[in-house]
Amino acid sequence: MTQKIVIVGGGTAGWLAALILGDAKARPAGHPAPDITVIESSKIGTIGVGEGTTAIFRQMLQHFGIDERAFLAATGATIKYGIRHRDWRRIGHHYDGPIDDVEAVAGQGIDLYALAADKPLADAHLFQHLMNRSRAPVAARNHREVPAGPYHHAYHFDQSLAGAFLKSQAPGVTLIDDQVQSVNRDALSGDITSLGLESGQEVTGDIYLDCTGFRRALIGPLGANWVSYGDILPVNRAMPFWVDLNPDEEIDPFTLAWAQQNGWMWRIPTQGRYGCGYVYSDAHTSPDAAQAEIETALGHAIEPRNDIRIDAGRLDNAWLHNCIAVGLSSSFLEPLEATSIHGTIVQLMWLARWLSDAKGRDLHNAAVARQVDDFRDFIRIHYVSERRDSAFWCDVAATHPQSVQDRLAHWAQKLPDRSDFNDFPGDLPHVQEQLYRPVLDGLGLLNRQQAKQVLARDPKRRAALRKAHGQLTKDYKRAAGQCLPHRAWLNSLQQDQAL
Numbered sequence: 255m256t257q258k259i260v261i262v263g264g265g266t267a268g269w270l271a272a273l274i275l276g277d278a279k280a281r282p283a284g285h286p287a288p289d290i291t292v293i294e295s296s297k298i299g300t301i302g303v304g305e306g307t308t309a310i311f312r313q314m315l316q317h318f319g320i321d322e323r324a325f326l327a328a329t330g331a332t333i334k335y336g337i338r339h340r341d342w343r344r345i346g347h348h349y350d351g352p353i354d355d356v357e358a359v360a361g362q363g364i365d366l367y368a369l370a371a372d373k374p375l376a377d378a379h380l381f382q383h384l385m386n387r388s389r390a391p392v393a394a395r396n397h398r399e400v401p402a403g404p405y406h407h408a409y410h411f412d413q414s415l416a417g418a419f420l421k422s423q424a425p426g427v428t429l430i431d432d433q434v435q436s437v438n439r440d441a442l443s444g445d446i447t448s449l450g451l452e453s454g455q456e457v458t459g460d461i462y463l464d465c466t467g468f469r470r471a472l473i474g475p476l477g478a479n480w481v482s483y484g485d486i487l488p489v490n491r492a493m494p495f496w497v498d499l500n501p502d503e504e505i506d507p508f509t510l511a512w513a514q515q516n517g518w519m520w521r522i523p524t525q526g527r528y529g530c531g532y533v534y535s536d537a538h539t540s541p542d543a544a545q546a547e548i549e550t551a552l553g554h555a556i557e558p559r560n561d562i563r564i565d566a567g568r569l570d571n572a573w574l575h576n577c578i579a580v581g582l583s584s585s586f587l588e589p590l591e592a593t594s595i596h597g598t599i600v601q602l603m604w605l606a607r608w609l610s611d612a613k614g615r616d617l618h619n620a621a622v623a624r625q626v627d628d629f630r631d632f633i634r635i636h637y638v639s640e641r642r643d644s645a646f647w648c649d650v651a652a653t654h655p656q657s658v659q660d661r662l663a664h665w666a667q668k669l670p671d672r673s674d675f676n677d678f679p680g681d682l683p684h685v686q687e688q689l690y691r692p693v694l695d696g697l698g699l700l701n702r703q704q705a706k707q708v709l710a711r712d713p714k715r716r717a718a719l720r721k722a723h724g725q726l727t728k729d730y731k732r733a734a735g736q737c738l739p740h741r742a743w744l745n746s747l748q749q750d751q752a753l
């Protein structure tokens with residue numbers, strides 16, 4: 255029987271849901287296409303931030319056969335190879351987290367060798383060299399563009415343009431522009447039976463997706479419980495703002511995460527501007543003082559676009575009765591490492607399989623809890639800093655959770671590897687050793703002495719890894735040097751689409 259799915263919310267989460275749940279390839283074989291209705295309200299805006307993705311976004315575009323070039327041109331997006339973390343370990347220090355998983359392609363041991371040889375882990379990463387030189391992910395050869403390497407990059411985009419693009423790619427969806435005012439439920443089961451809209455219309459479905467962002471317009475009335483991470487994650491307020499990007503300026507293909515006295519600032523370049531924001535602890539500073547602090551750091555005035563309060567955490571059960579919360583309604587931590595849209599895509603891929611599974615609800619709830627808890631621990635580790643220059647950093651240093659301390663004690667003995675992480679449902683991309691290593695290395699938390707000892711016991715392996723590491727570093731440096739300048743390549747895509 256055809257399943258009727260009602261999605262409420264037309265932000266990034268709502269349109270990703272329409273796209274992924276409507277996809278024939280994502281659902282189990284033999285299952286008919288669902289009937290999808292999206293209810294979005296043009297009277298209620300989307301969150302208006304959320305501009306950095308992970309590599310999963312590109313994999314998704316490819317899966318749907320969406321032309322990356324058309325996407326970049328339509329959304330003003332730019333390429334992201336990773337994150338530059340400035341002033342996190344100490345003021346004046348920076349480290350990069352390139353997101354290409356080199357060991358998955360070149361074999362295990364490359365990071366171990368770099369560590370033992372006192373080299374930055376990022377040296378043997380193609381994306382590090384592309385970041386350093388602000389290059390596009392392609393080189394031009396014989397009038398053709400060839401990819402720089404086998405890795406998926408990520409994007410920076412304008413959230414509203416990306417939402418509109420996703421909407422244009424979700425065919426066969428019934429669209430209603432209206433506002434949900436009442437959630438009607440079966441007295442016995444508690445399931446949602448229909449939604450009452452402002453216009454008086456009533457909409458029925460089998461499954462309801464709550465993609466209404468922080469409003470939680472569906473799952474809230476069902477009595478969902480929020481698991482707060484407020485005692486673990488130190489920032490709880492965000493002040494987004496924009497900064498002009500000079501049309502002649504080269505565009506950094508990375509997110510800048512710049513630690514400040516009371517939190518950190520993000521800077522994300524799109525083709526037309528920088529989307530920025532200060533995420534801070536309001537227990538340590540006020541909005542006015544935060545604005546003054548960031549203006550001093552930048553050397554110019556800013557115009558805050560919003561004042562967003564963040565209650566970091568997740569629902570204890572994202573799927574309650576016949577309602578599933580996806581996107582900000584389900585969880586949010588903070589912008590560091592762009593976990594939110596990534597997490598949403600993974601959750602929707604699970605749902606495409608589990609919506610028609612009798613055990614689907616339990617599987618989904620356990621998987622989402624595991625996913626978001628893992629994001630929380632990964633984000634918290636970024637705050638293990640040598641900084642003590644403000645009450646914020648002193649308080650953070652005094653309150654590292656036991657789970658973080660245990661992990662650090664474990665990784666002080668050995669380099670993180672896959673055996674430190676339990677299998678992840680569906681084998682989908684997740685925070686594991688490949689993401690932890692550059693952060694731990696950048697913060698000076700890896701044990702170089704231990705890596706030296708491991709390789710000293712196996713000189714043959716050390717020699718092979720030295721050769722592989724040297725070759726990769728040389729090849730990737732050269733490949734990056736041959737790639738087109740980032741800005742010029744993005745401009746050429748705009749021109750191509752205009753023809």
Ligand SMILES: Cc1cc2nc3c(=O)[nH]c(=O)nc-3n(C[C@H](O)[C@H](O)[C@H](O)COP(=O)(O)OP(=O)(O)OC[C@H]3O[C@@H](n4cnc5c(N)ncnc54)[C@H](O)[C@@H]3O)c2cc1C
Binds near residue numbers: 264299302469494583
């Ligand atoms: C400060 C900040 C920075 C962030 N940075 C990043 C980042 O760099 N990378 C990343 O991956 N994520 C980031 N995020 C998260 C990201 O913004 C969200 O994951 C993403 O935009 C999805 O939002 P959403 O669709 O869940 O909610 P929203 O964008 O809030 O959309 C909600 C939708 O629901 C509709 N709606 C609400 N109530 C009703 C109703 N009663 N009836 C009908 N419709 C209704 C609204 O009209 C809207 O269409 C950030 C978030 C914040 C707060």
